[in-house]
Amino acid sequence: xxxxxxxxxxxxxxxxYAYWMDHRLFHxxxxxxxxxxxxxxxxxxxxxxxxxxxxxxxxxxxLVRRARMQGKNACWVPGTDHASxxxxxxxxxxxxxxxxxxxDLSREQFVEQAWEWTRKHGGIILEQLKKLGASCDWDxxxxxxxxxxxxxxxxxxxxxxNKGKIYRGVRxxxxxPKALTAVSDEEVVHKEVQGTLYYxxxxxxxxxxxxxxxxxxVATTRPETIMGDTAVAIHPNDPKNARxxxxxxxxxxxxxxxxxxxxxYIDIEFGTGCLKVTPAHDVNDxxxxxxxxxxxxxxxxxxxxxxxxAQLYVGQDRFAVREQIVKDLDAxxxxxxxxxxxxxVGFSERTDVAIEPKLSMQWFVKMGExxxxxxxxxxxxxxxxxxxxxxxxxxxxxxxxxxWCISRQLWWGHRIPAWYLPxxxxxxxxxAADALKQAKALTKNKSLTETDLQQDGDCLDTWFSSxxxxxxxxxxxxxxxxxxxxxxxxxxxxxxxxxxxTAPEILFFWVARMLMAGYEWAGGYPFKNVYxxxxxxxxxxxxxxxxxGNSPDPLTLIERYGADGVRMGMLLTxxxxxxxxxxxxxxxxxxxxxxxxxNAFRLLNGxxxxxxxxxxxxxAQAGEWFRQVLRKAAADIDDDFSKYRLxxxxxxxxxxxxxxxxxxxxxxxxxxxxxxxxxxxxxxxxLFFDYLMRLLHPFMPFISEEIWQHLNPRRDGESLMTQPQPxxxxxxxxxxxxxxxxxxxxxxxxxxxxxxSIAPKEPLALYVKGxxxxxxxxxxxxxxxxxxxxxxxxxxxxxxxxxxxxTTEFLVPLGAKINLDDERLxxxxxxxxxxxxxxSVKHKLSNTGFVQNAPEQVIALERxxxxxxxxxxxxxxxxxxxx
RNA sequence: GGGAGUUUAGCUCAGCUGGUUUAGAGCAUCUGCCUUACAAGCAGAGGGUCGGGGGUUCGAAUCCCUCAACUCCCACCA
Numbered sequence: 001x002x003x004x005x006x007x008x009x010x011x012x013x014x015x016x017y018a019y020w021m022d023h024r025l026f027h028x029x030x031x032x033x034x035x036x037x038x039x040x041x042x043x044x045x046x047x048x049x050x051x052x053x054x055x056x057x058x059x060x061x062x063l064v065r066r067a068r069m070q071g072k073n074a075c076w077v078p079g080t081d082h083a084s085x086x087x088x089x090x091x092x093x094x095x096x097x098x099x100x101x102x103x104d105l106s107r108e109q110f111v112e113q114a115w116e117w118t119r120k121h122g123g124i125i126l127e128q129l130k131k132l133g134a135s136c137d138w139d140x141x142x143x144x145x146x147x148x149x150x151x152x153x154x155x156x157x158x159x160x161x162n163k164g165k166i167y168r169g170v171r172x173x174x175x176x177p178k179a180l181t182a183v184s185d186e187e188v189v190h191k192e193v194q195g196t197l198y199y200x201x202x203x204x205x206x207x208x209x210x211x212x213x214x215x216x217x218v219a220t221t222r223p224e225t226i227m228g229d230t231a232v233a234i235h236p237n238d239p240k241n242a243r244x245x246x247x248x249x250x251x252x253x254x255x256x257x258x259x260x261x262x263x264x265y266i267d268i269e270f271g272t273g274c275l276k277v278t279p280a281h282d283v284n285d286x287x288x289x290x291x292x293x294x295x296x297x298x299x300x301x302x303x304x305x306x307x308x309x310a311q312l313y314v315g316q317d318r319f320a321v322r323e324q325i326v327k328d329l330d331a332x333x334x335x336x337x338x339x340x341x342x343x344x345v346g347f348s349e350r351t352d353v354a355i356e357p358k359l360s361m362q363w364f365v366k367m368g369e370x371x372x373x374x375x376x377x378x379x380x381x382x383x384x385x386x387x388x389x390x391x392x393x394x395x396x397x398x399x400x401x402x403x404w405c406i407s408r409q410l411w412w413g414h415r416i417p418a419w420y421l422p423x424x425x426x427x428x429x430x431x432a433a434d435a436l437k438q439a440k441a442l443t444k445n446k447s448l449t450e451t452d453l454q455q456d457g458d459c460l461d462t463w464f465s466s467x468x469x470x471x472x473x474x475x476x477x478x479x480x481x482x483x484x485x486x487x488x489x490x491x492x493x494x495x496x497x498x499x500x501x502t503a504p505e506i507l508f509f510w511v512a513r514m515l516m517a518g519y520e521w522a523g524g525y526p527f528k529n530v531y532x533x534x535x536x537x538x539x540x541x542x543x544x545x546x547x548x549g550n551s552p553d554p555l556t557l558i559e560r561y562g563a564d565g566v567r568m569g570m571l572l573t574x575x576x577x578x579x580x581x582x583x584x585x586x587x588x589x590x591x592x593x594x595x596x597x598x599n600a601f602r603l604l605n606g607x608x609x610x611x612x613x614x615x616x617x618x619x620a621q622a623g624e625w626f627r628q629v630l631r632k633a634a635a636d637i638d639d640d641f642s643k644y645r646l647x648x649x650x651x652x653x654x655x656x657x658x659x660x661x662x663x664x665x666x667x668x669x670x671x672x673x674x675x676x677x678x679x680x681x682x683x684x685x686x687l688f689f690d691y692l693m694r695l696l697h698p699f700m701p702f703i704s705e706e707i708w709q710h711l712n713p714r715r716d717g718e719s720l721m722t723q724p725q726p727x728x729x730x731x732x733x734x735x736x737x738x739x740x741x742x743x744x745x746x747x748x749x750x751x752x753x754x755x756x757s758i759a760p761k762e763p764l765a766l767y768v769k770g771x772x773x774x775x776x777x778x779x780x781x782x783x784x785x786x787x788x789x790x791x792x793x794x795x796x797x798x799x800x801x802x803x804x805x806x807t808t809e810f811l812v813p814l815g816a817k818i819n820l821d822d823e824r825l826x827x828x829x830x831x832x833x834x835x836x837x838x839x840s841v842k843h844k845l846s847n848t849g850f851v852q853n854a855p856e857q858v859i860a861l862e863r864x865x866x867x868x869x870x871x872x873x874x875x876x877x878x879x880x881x882x883x
Numbered sequence: 884g885g886g887a888g889u890u891u892a893g894c895u896c897a898g899c900u901g902g903u904u905u906a907g908a909g910c911a912u913c914u915g916c917c918u919u920a921c922a923a924g925c926a927g928a929g930g931g932u933c934g935g936g937g938g939u940u941c942g943a944a945u946c947c948c949u950c951a952a953c954u955c956c957c958a959c960c961a
Contacts, residue, residue, distance in 0.1 A: 005921080172959095190958080197961080220961060233961095267960055275961055283959045346959085357959080392887060393956055400957085504955085539894095541954090572909075573895050579954085581895065589910070592923045599921035606920075648897075651909065666920085673919055747927080754915065754927050761918075837905060849941030850902095858902050858942090865904050 007598035009562025009591075013702045017130060023717045026135045028075035030493035036067035036074045037497035039470050039527075040136065041510070042144065044083035046090055046121040049128040051536040051544050051570075052503060054554045055580060058567045059533060060501045061134050062646060065698040067498070068135070069725035075494055076135060077473045078126055079142035082118070084413035084462045085179055085187075085350045091117050091412065107411050107457075114412045118145075131555060133563050133701045135721070140473065144465040145414070148476035153414045153465045154430055156521065159479050161428040165366045166406075168418075168426075172286045173405055175358035176348040177304030177318075181409040182362055184461060185402065186509050188346040188355050197271065197341035198223045198326060201334045202232060202249040205257060216244055216260075217336050219271025221343060222281070223329065224321040226251055227310040228299040231258050231277040233288060235266040238273050252334045253325070254311050261292045283357050296359055302409075304356060318356070363407040363416060363458070367516075371401045374515035377525050383515065386531045386644045390504060397508050406461045413459030420454045427453075467513035470497050470526035479521045491522070500527040503535065531644055534579035541581065557587055564700035565590035571650050571699065593654060594703050597696075600662050601707045603670075604685055610676035617778040619681040622668040625739045629660050630691055631731035637695060638728040650699050657692055664743070668779060686711055694726055741805050742776045748803040749784040749812065756801070756817055763787040767794050769875075770808040802827075802879050807871045809879075820883055827883070831876045838869035 020026060028035075038060050043053060060076060068074035091114045092102050102110060126141065142149065160166045173182040199217050207214035218232060229251045234241040244260045251258055258277075265288065266275050279289025279296035289296055299310035306313045306321055313321045329335040346355040375398040377383045378391060385391050407416060419435040420426045427442060429435035432450050440448050471478050474495055475488035496518070502511060511530055518526035536544045536551075544551035557566045568590030573580055633656045640649035669685060671677045690711055697704040697720050708720040753760060766786045777789050794800060794813045801818060802811045844850055845862055 006923080218961085222961080265960085270960060277961095282961075284961075285959095287959095343961085344959085389888065390956095396886065396957070507956095535955095578889095578896085583895085583910095585910075586895090588923075592921095595921065595923050599924085601920085603920035645897095648908095651897095654909080662920090663925085670920095750926060751928085757915080759918095760916090760926080833905085840905070844942080847941055851941080853941050854902070861903065868904080 005599075005602070007562070007594050007703065009564065009594065009702065010559065012706045013131075013133070013563050016702050016705045017133065020135070020719065020721060021138070023719065025719055025721050026076070026137050027139050028073055028137050030489055031073055033071065033073040035494055035498075036064070036070075036072035037077070037494045038064055038075075038499055038501065039077045039473055039497055040079060041500075041502045041506075042079045042081040042142075042466060042469060043125045044086050045080040045118050045123075045125075045143065045145075046083070046087055047080075047125050049125050049554045051551050051554060051582060052533075053125070053129075054132065054557075054566065055533055055536055055570045056501055056503065057129055057132060057134050058570045059531065059646060060499075061132070061567075061701075062571070062698045063499055063501070063531075064135055065701060065721065066641065066725060068721065069694065069697065069723060070727075071724065074135075075137050075140070077140045077142065078129070078134070078136035078138065079140075079469075079473060080122060080125065080144070081462060081466050082143065082145040082413060084408060084410050084459055085181065085183070087114060087118070088410050088412040089179060089350065102411075110411050128555060131558050131563060133567065135701070142469075142473045144462070144469070146476075149465070149468075149472050150414055151430075152468055152472045152476040152478060153460065154417050155479055156468060156517075157414075157417055157460065157464075158428055158430050159521075160365060165370065166363060166428075167366065168361065168363050170359055170361050171364070171405070172283045172357050173360055173362050174346065174348075175302070175356040175360070176351055176353060177300075177302065177356050178351040178353040179348065179410070180302050182358075182360060182405055182407060183348055183350070183355070184405050184463075187349045189349050190344045190346050192342055193345050195221050195341050195343055195345075197221055197339045198329075199272065199336040199338065200226065200252060200276075200329060201336055202252060202274075202276075204244070205248040205250055215334075215336075216241070216247075216249055216274050217272045218274045218276045220276055221341065222278075222322070223325050224306070224313075224318050225278045225281045225299060226276060226325070227254050227306075227312060228278040228280050228297040229256070229258055229276045230279060230289065230294040230297060231261045231292065233261045233263050233266050233275045233277050234273060235264060235268045236262040238266070238268045240268075241273050244274070252329060252332065261288070261294075263288055263291070280359050281357055286357075286359065298359060300356060300358070304353075362405050363418075365404040365406055365464075367401045367403055370516040370520060371398050371512075373519035374398065374512055377515055377519070383525045383527065384529045386529060390507060390532060394507060394512065398512065404461075406464045407456075407458040408461055409457075410459045413462065414465060416456040416458050416460060418456040420456065421448075422452055426456075463509055463513060466510060467517045468521075470495065470500075470514055471517065471522045495522055496525050497527045499529045499531055501531045501533065504532045505535070507532070529644070536580045536582050539581060539583055544582065552582075552584065557584070561587040561591040562594055562702070564594050564703050567700060568593060568650065571646055573647060593658070594700065596658055596662065597700075597703055597707065600657075600666060601689065601710070603666060604682075604689060605710065607671065607682055608676045609679045609682045611679040613676060613678035615678045615680045618782045619669045619678070621776055621779045622665050623681070623684045625735060626660065626665045626688060628731045628735045629656070629665075630688065630726070631729045632736065634695065634726040635728035635731065653695055653699065657696070661688065661692060668783060691726055693720060694723055697721070697723075698725075738773045738776060741773065741808070742780050744805045745780060745803075745810055746783045748805065748810065749786075752801045752803070752812055752814075756814065756819075758814075758817060760785060764812050764814075765790065765794075767792060767800075767811040767813070768808065769793055769811065771806075772808050800879075800882070802875075804872055804875060807868050807875075809875045811879075824880065824883055827876055827880050831873065831880070834869055834873050834876065838866060838873065841866045841869060 040060065041056065064074050064076045094117065095102065095113065129136065157166065174185065174188050176183050197219050199219050200223060201215035201217055204214045204216055216232060232249050234244055245262065247260045248257050249260060265284065266273065277285045277288050277294060279286045279294050280298040297309055299307055300318060301307045304318045305315050308314055313324065326335060347353065348355055375395060378385060378394055417430060418426050418428045419439065421439055421443060425442065427435050427438040429438055435453055436448060436450050439453055440446055475491035477488065500511065514526045518524060538544055538550040542550060561569065566587050569587030572586050572589065633652060636652050637649045640652065669681050690708065693704040693708045705720045763785050764787065766789045768789060768791055780786065781789055794811060799815055799818045800811045800813050801823060802809060841862055845866065851859060
């Protein structure tokens with residue numbers, strides 16, 4: 001077999017992904033094994049893969065592959081989300097490019113356009129995931145707008161409505177004037193903006209001033225809303241505005257007479273203590289309006305331009321009007337002054353335009369009862385959050401949860417299943433036929449037809465469908481009609497899922513709501529563990545985003561470093577919940593690791609075995625040692641996984657392979673150039689390599705499969721993917737400790753060579769004074785290139801370099817190569833260090849408080865430190881004397 | 884405005900139920916090597932008074948208080 005000198009990922013990755021697919025190794029069906037399930041956080045159907053997806057899906061794949069190798073029936077369900085606002089916005093933009101406005105099309109035409117767009121772009125992201133190596137069950141791809149899934153969404157709506165948990169009402173909502181829809185509180189991002197506070201004069205009608213110039217001054221950031229003013233409010237205990245009580249003021253420009261009202265809500269200290277009240281355009285004003293029975297005058301159109309009701313500036317944009325009205329007020333002598341003022345303004349998460357608080361008729365879900373079990377689950381650890389620090393935030397949100405506005409004034413999505421009767425009443429039903437039946441019953445009018453009913457024009461919030469994801473991907477018939485008695489096998493087997501991997505930003509949007517849906521319709525929690533990833537940031541700490549253009553293209557990265565390399569790069573610095581400061585250097589490290597693995601394999605692969613050769617002692621020793629190293633590693637990695645510490649598990653594996661296996665084990669057993677290796681050692685080494693590939697596979701599936709397939713002849717269809725994962729086992733600590741002494745001695749001898757420019761090829765002699773494990777001397781001899789190892793001290797004593805490991809003294813005679821002054825300096829420095837150390841230990845031991853209070857073990861340890869230290873000092877002093 | 888979190892080597896992070904030599908890892912840096920698996924490499928080395936201050940304790944990176952800086956979440960003061 002020809003094996004190239006450099007690892008070439010592209011070819012190998014495509015080959016094995018196709019092989020896994022051809023043999024349906026990702027597919028899962030319910031059976032008698034323990035299930036392990038993950039549902040993918042469905043990306044936007046028309047989205048493209050970004051770094052956040054890369055991180056998120058790498059983690060999921062690691063978990064799924066490991067579970068699969070542990071003998072579980074692993075199922076990772078992929079799919080996409082219809083993402084109503086985002087997708088609709090894209091379709092609108094695409095049409096705009098063709099000179100078509102959304103309003104030019106009928107609803108049906110527009111929806112057909114959106115479907116076409118979805119068919120064309122949908123699923124691209126799933127193809128990209130395959131490049132990453134994602135072992136999803138591609139037979140189970142789902143979509144939140146699939147027919148079956150959609151029926152589930154509608155049934156859920158009807159069910160909630162029948163339970164009295166959905167209501168319709170006029171409320172102040174967050175209006176997005178660009179997307180022309182209401183959005184939920186969670187979709188509003190508050191940003192601080194530098195604005196202006198305008199002080200505007202409202203003339204007092206009852207003024208007794210001779211000149212008639214008696215004003216009350218109101219401070220506002222939104223002068224363009226004054227046409228909607230229906231009162232001016234003051235605090236009842238505000239002495240400086242007491243004169244205004246019971247008066248009437250005149251709204252500037254439009255000359256509407258409005259009353260002065262009194263309310264404790266008013267902050268006396270802010271501005272002038274007078275608040276203009278615009279019930280239609282501010283949430284607080286709305287509440288004040290309700291309380292004081294004020295009229296709400298909506299002066300805006302849906303697109304943020306001024307409406308007929310404003311009387312002035314009709315048709316102009318709200319921000320243009322702001323500028324203009326300030327000029328007009330000033331010209332009329334009604335602008336007292338302006339101040340710069342920083343305040344928070346809500347922006348739409350999707351379109352980034354300023355949200356307009358707006359009164360409108362919307363649908364809401366009552367959240368109180370739904371939230372209870374979802375909160376409880378997290379608090380009593382029925383569902384575990386990793387890391388747990390997000391629990392507080394979660395609790396706070398759930399305890400103060402508000403009703404959920406679920407209607408969106410969009411066409412792309414699940415249409416609200418409510419039908420209006422000619423008389424304005426409405427019915428909620430799963431379909432038009434049922435709606436008609438209900439309508440007839442309601443009106444007692446048998447001659448009603450479907451054309452008499454008008455379905456609500458709004459769509460449901462995207463999250464109103466994705467909160468059913470862990471249920472609906474297995475059984476879209478949930479919630480059942482009550483008549484359906486067949487339990488769904490898939491739902492029974494796979495639900496609840498095991499781990500959910502997602503970003504903390506959607507803890508409320510999605511995670512919390514899935515929990516609610518799980519308890520409401522599937523009888524329990526939807527997942528046992530929630531792993532929250534961090535946010536992928538660039539080197540400057542900025543969040544990676546399309547708009548900033550600071551995100552590398554994932555597919556380019558994969559081309560450059562290989563999927564395994566990129567996977568490793570993503571995972572190296574991403575402990576759960578920590579942001580990931582992404583740096584391409586990490587992928588480079590991943591690629592280098594692949595290359596290292598590849599070359600280790602080439603070395604092993606190139607060895608010729610000679611069965612007549614006996615196994616050298618050093619190789620046998622290395623085998624004994626490395627067997628223990630592997631056992632310990634498997635235990636450590638198990639422990640890391642149990643705590644969801646994937647980065648640490650991978651780092652442990654990295655060091656295991658690179659340092660322990662390559663730098664030590666392979667170097668020890670490596671036969672002299674051009675010579676054969678004994679059969680036993682080669683067999684053992686292959687076995688170790690096999691074991692290492694199993695540990696590595698969840699992280700780096702491609703290279704591990706490639707090598708595993710080369711290690712031994714395999715049957716068609718056989719794959720490392722389904723081989724057992726090594727499990728934690730006991731290991732011999734003392735064996736590891738004995739090797740450690742020898743390893744340190746070897747390193748020390750190498751340092752001696754380096755400091756004195758002695759070539760590694762030149763053999764040296766070594767004297768050992770004190771306790772040492774002679775069993776490992778052959779290994780020491782090979783690795784340090786020693787001609788002999790002799791107990792005791794060399795004759796004559798001088799011209800010796802020495803070092804200590806523990807309390808054992810090692811001496812290397814160097815003859816003329818040694819510079820006695822340098823040696824003395826080195827020993828002096830060492831002596832000083834040891835003396836300081838012993839002094840500090842002694843100090844501790846002379847503290848009566850310590851001796852009396854510290855546990856015996858701790859004191860014994862300190863005594864040993866002292867004894868060891870003193871022994872070392874003695875050895876160094878003797879060495880100094882002989883020089 | 885409220886809440887949570889972070890602060891340990893140049894960078895990214897472990898360590899934090901207080902005591903396993905005078906705090907660890909990876910990367911980066913420096914030195915010497917193209918040694919026949921790998922220069923995407925090998926062998927070495929240097930680098931931190933654990934954000935500042937105070938306290939508890941025989942003993943603090945680890946517990947408490949305080950100050951500072953940064954981050955995130957929540958929040959409608961015009």
